[in-house]
Amino acid sequence: MPTDDFTSMEHAFDERIVRLLHQQLTGEVLTTEEQQELDTWKNTSLSNTALYEKINDEAAVQQMLQTWHQIERNREQNKIRFLAMLQQLQPSSISKRPLLRFLNNQVFRYAAAVVLLIGVVTFFWFNQHKPLEPGNKVVSVDKNMPIAPGRDGAILTLADGSTMVLDSTGNGVVADQNGTSVVLQNGQLAYNTGNGASGVAVYNTVSTPKGRQFKLILPDGTKVWLNAASVIRYPTSFEGNERNISLQGEAYFEVARNAKTPFKVTTGEATTIEVLGTSFNINAYTNENTIRTTLLDGAVRINAYHQTATLKPGQQAAVKPSKGQLVVLNAVNTDQVMAWKNGLFNFDDASLDEVMRQLERWYDIEVVYEKGIPTAHFGGEINKQNTLQDVLHILEGSKVDFQLEGRKLIVKP
Incomplete structure (x- = not known):
């Protein structure tokens, strides 16, 4: 958090500020003291001001709701597919979450309040897993222009x-x-x-x-x-008889079915994924030490370093080029794998360097470690439409400090 008087409040302010914002958005009149407290919070940082303006802008609120609707729908679809694959639940026992709808402009205040609460629920869920420690702060974050x-x-x-x-x-x-x-x-x-x-x-x-x-x-x-x-x-x-492409990085595929012409993806120096018609995700960044192919639907065959494995839905093939090794993992968390496509960061049991690599790619920043990579693990989900500064505020419960200098993020132990 910023190094000013507001720092001493840590994130205990959130519950109270959220309540005041909720009162204001739903039309409840604030006392002079409450309004002054809200104004002080709003003017403390650029990110606070941006959040305040966003939840008071009808078009922005509608866009945020639409984004969350899509996230929830994709997350629910992945969950249903995964549970059906495991045959742990009957179709009738799977209930879909109701989605919020914009009925007309008259409900704008309440919709804005919902957006506010959605964001705060994400924050508190995250911090229940990683409680704040005294003295933790994000250094100089709000002195920079927000990184979109x-x-x-x-x-x-x-x-x-x-x-x-x-x-x-x-x-x-x-x-x-x-x-x-x-x-x-x-x-x-x-x-x-x-x-x-x-x-x-x-x-x-x-x-x-x-x-x-x-x-x-x-x-x-x-x-x-x-x-x-x-x-x-x-x-x-x-x-010809094959559909061959190559990939570096990460992609999700929904392959057009053609039994006569297999679809093949080559990634890395010695890994080939062969499919007929299926849905799967490949994570093959050069700065990750494992190439991961996760199957959501259908079947794929992995060939790597003279080893072969055929995946079933919910399984993941992990190829480690440094060891020339292919391992199949069962009952993979497909929500976490597909989070990037569904508009989320999913940091469940993620190490600090894993989190930072995702932030580097999405926010186009450079991450530098002041004294090596601190040991820290995270939990929870964050909307990818947040600014970098907002995400860093959420991560500040990790016993790690951050200093942002332009587009360089310095990680301090």
Whole structure:
């Protein structure tokens, strides 16, 4: 937290401030003392001011609610799929959470209060697992301009080496590749295969820098969600008996079914994932020591270092290049694996360096450890639409201090 008089209050202020904000949003008149306390809190930091303005802005509240609706729906769908796979629950016993709805502008105050409480529930749930310690603080965080979260966008590299920045390109046909039209529509890239293809393989590459994620549909209809700092290379039309692509980074695939033409993903130096039609996630960042393939639906076969494994839904293949080892893990937490796609950070039992690598990729920052990597583990989920400063405030119960200098985050023991 900031190094000012407000620091001594730690996060005990949250319960009271939340109550005052809730009173104000629902139309209850505050006393002079309560209003003064709320104004003091609001003016203490840039992030407090931003939060106050956000929950008093109807359009922002509606967008936040829509984001949380999507997060909850995706989380519930993953849970249902996972439980059904384990056959631990009957379909009739699985109840879906009701989703909030915007009925009209008259309920805006109450909707804003709901958004506020959603965020605070996330905060307190997180801190029940990691209670605050006296003296913990985030150093100098609020003295920086808020660092915004990542957004949709990517760079398309065509067969001739020319590039296009897709988050600044309008809708429509952006290129023609060997008789195949490359179309950008509402932030999603797709390929319309024509009849004029020469039969010569032509490859495109889509890469997401730090702070960007992107969705594309491959020429065979396979849907791909690309996480930040990732690269996928693929032909503009699939010919022959196999559909071969390569991946570096992280992506979630929903593969178009074609029993006659297996879909293969090559990642790393010696790992190939083969599927027919299925949903799975691959995490293959070069700065992670394990390549993880997690199956949600269907079946995939993993080949790595002369070892082979066939996955069932809910299983994960962990390939360790340093040891040339392939291990299959059962009953994996698919909510945690899919959190990135569903708009969340899921830090359940995550180490500090694992958390920092995710923040580096999403917020486009550099993380530096002042005296080695402190031992700390986390729990809970955080909305990825928070600013970096908001996330650091939530993480400050970890017995680790942070100092933010521009886009460099210094981790102090």
